[in-house]
Amino acid sequence: MDTLELSRIGRVINLPEDVSFRDIVGEALGQTAEKIESRGIKVSIAPNMPIVYVDRMRIVEVLVNLIENSIKYMGTQEKPEIEFGQKIEGVERIFFVRDNGMGIDPSQQDKVFELFYKVDKRSEGTGAGLAIIKRIIEVHGGRIWIESELGKGCTVCFTLPIANVE
Numbered sequence: 001m002d003t004l005e006l007s008r009i010g011r012v013i014n015l016p017e018d019v020s021f022r023d024i025v026g027e028a029l030g031q032t033a034e035k036i037e038s039r040g041i042k043v044s045i046a047p048n049m050p051i052v053y054v055d056r057m058r059i060v061e062v063l064v065n066l067i068e069n070s071i072k073y074m075g076t077q078e079k080p081e082i083e084f085g086q087k088i089e090g091v092e093r094i095f096f097v098r099d100n101g102m103g104i105d106p107s108q109q110d111k112v113f114e115l116f117y118k119v120d121k122r123s124e125g126t127g128a129g130l131a132i133i134k135r136i137i138e139v140h141g142g143r144i145w146i147e148s149e150l151g152k153g154c155t156v157c158f159t160l161p162i163a164n165v166e
Contacts, residue, residue: 014055014057015078018053019051019052019117020049020052021049023058024052024060024063025049025084027060028042028063029067035071036067039082041080043081044082044083045085046083049084050086053161055136057141058136058139058140059136062114062158063097065130069130070082077100077101080100082098083096083097093160096156098154098156101153101154102151103150103154104154105150113131137159140161142158142161144159
């Protein structure tokens with residue numbers, strides 16, 4: 001099913017709309033609230049999130065996947081945190097989801113976006129989630145990457161089109 005989903009993403013996309021990135025984060029948090037609360041995770045969202053021009057449903061799907069991965073790989077963190085933010089570098093606006101979990105070895109960071117690749121072969125899931133979200137970001141004209149060190153948490157960065165709002 002995941003392979004079919006991955007191939008479908010490149011062709012079928014809902015019409016993009018102007019939507020606040022903060023609202024998208026809110027929807028994703030709503031869908032994962034039970035898991036977040038059960039782990040006692042502190043969530044923070046940066047102020048002044050921009051309006052993006054995206055397929056809202058697909059970007060919510062991206063964030064839900066990233067939140068679930070953060071929770072899954074939080075490890076034994078006593079004060080688990082997930083942060084949603086953005087920064088501007090040059091002409092690019094970069095969004096990020098950062099956690100203070102187990103982190104990912106730099107040698108694994110590109111591989112995690114490959115279909116069916118799993119850092120921990122024993123973990124749940126098919127290993128298709130990050131491949132699917134990479135495809136969703138690419139269909140939006142963006143790119144996605146990881147900044148992380150083992151034991152120092154993980155930051156997933158991505159770019160999205162910003163709405164032309166007056």
